[in-house]
Amino acid sequence: AQSVTQPDIHITVSEGASLELRCNYSYGATPYLFWYVQSPGQGLQLLLKYFSGDTLVQGIKGFEAEFKRSQSSFNLRKPSVHWSDAAEYFCAVGAGNDYKLSFGAGTTVTVRA
Amino acid sequence: DTGVSQDPRHKITKRGQNVTFRCDPISEHNRLYWYRQTLGQGPEFLTYFQNEAQLEKSRLLSDRFSAERPKGSFSTLEIQRTEQGDSAMYLCASSLTIQGQSPLHFGNGTRLTVT
Secondary structure, X not given: OOEEEOOOOEEEEEOOOXXXXXXXXXXXXXXXXXXXEEOOOOOEEEEEEEOOOOOEEEOHHHOEEEEEHHHOEEEEEXXXXXXXXXXXXXXXXXXXXEEEEEXXXXXXXXXXX | OOOOEEEOOEEEEOOOOOXXXXXXXXXXXXXXXXXXXXXXXXXXXXXXXXXXXXXXXXOOOOOOEEXXXXXXXOEEEEEOOOOHHHOEEEEEEEEOOOOOOOOOEEOXXXXXXXX
């Protein structure tokens, strides 16, 4: 079964600084990878997804992620964070025709002025 | 596209009571999922419907839990004889999937507190 590890529980970043959130997955074949964002008391919003093709994926709100098969990673990046990016971020992996997504435990991002 | 709608947003109940949550998926979506999220954790899969058929239930879903999706439209999740350990956010998601994977669209969840 597939699984996801998000090594960083909490990250604090200054507004305008760059952000990188780490995600490592475990799956034997090519995975389907997702990043979701969750604001307090809200559901999850899809930021971006990787199914195949170009390993650098662009998403909404200026986020991008890079799939690195050799490192089993799918790290999320943003060049310049805004105060509204403060939220919890979840990496998720799906596999083949398995309809379930497995989520990481999440990384909370705090943005300081 | 009005998004996935869940009702109620919050539910406080006493231990031993039954509760029922409702989820209205995006109208043309054929798949519907229920996830549970506890504090500080990512969502955990509970169950899944393809149209009206419930195709899998996680071992997290004890016999006190039941889910339905009559006519392949809205879904309900019922918890009988609630326990304090049932306190969590219950998330519904839907997708339009013909084959393989497609992104899940989540609702805002129902937060259950069992006192």
